[in-house]
Amino acid sequence: MTDITSQQPPPATGRPVPPPLPPPSAASSTREDLRAVMAARRDLGPEYEDALVDSFLDKLDVEIAARIRNEVAAQLRHQPPGPVVKQRDGAVGVAMGSLALGIPLTGIAVGNANLPGLLLSWGGIIAVNFAYAVSRRSQR
Structure with a gap:
């Protein structure tokens, strides 16, 4: 000590x-x-x-x-391995929503503004899908 x-x-x-x-x-x-x-x-x-x-x-x-x-x-x-949990993909929903909205928007745009209306409506749809794809890529 x-x-x-x-x-x-x-x-x-x-x-x-x-x-x-x-x-x-x-x-x-x-x-x-x-x-x-x-x-x-x-x-x-x-x-x-x-x-x-x-x-x-x-x-x-x-x-x-x-x-x-x-x-x-x-x-x-x-422990035995559990079931593989598949993550839900929202891309299918965005694509289906774009098509569902694209059909009536096409009719309305062509009826009111002809070709410029068609290009504007589909340009907006393409822009939304592109923005979604870019945001998904940055999350990975």
């Missing part, structure tokens, strides 16, 4: 920082780690208590996350 008189005082600003604990071996358990933290608290004194607790909790968080990742990975390995 270390001598308390030979230790450096905690820094004047912020929380005291305990000396780094040695890295745990693969066989160490959480219980042994907690015992080590408690022994360090006895050696270092109460001014390092918060830092020791935070250090232990951080290590515990890492261990819990690793256990969860391992369990999820094990469960995913044992």
Whole structure:
């Protein structure tokens, strides 16, 4: 055990920082780690208590996350693959809507403005479909 008189005082600003604990071996358990933290608290004194607790909790968080990742990975390995979910494509709806609106617009445009009306109505339909195609391409 270390001598308390030979230790450096905690820094004047912020929380005291305990000396780094040695890295745990693969066989160490959480219980042994907690015992080590408690022994360090006895050696270092109460001014390092918060830092020791935070250090232990951080290590515990890492261990819990690793256990969860391992369990999820094990469960995913044992699950049969699910059905392939096909994403709905809105392009068919836009194309069908364009054709459905294009037929009456053609009749109205030709009846009122002849060739310029026809070109304007189908130019608008083409512009809408082009804008939709460009927006889909940028999403990929």
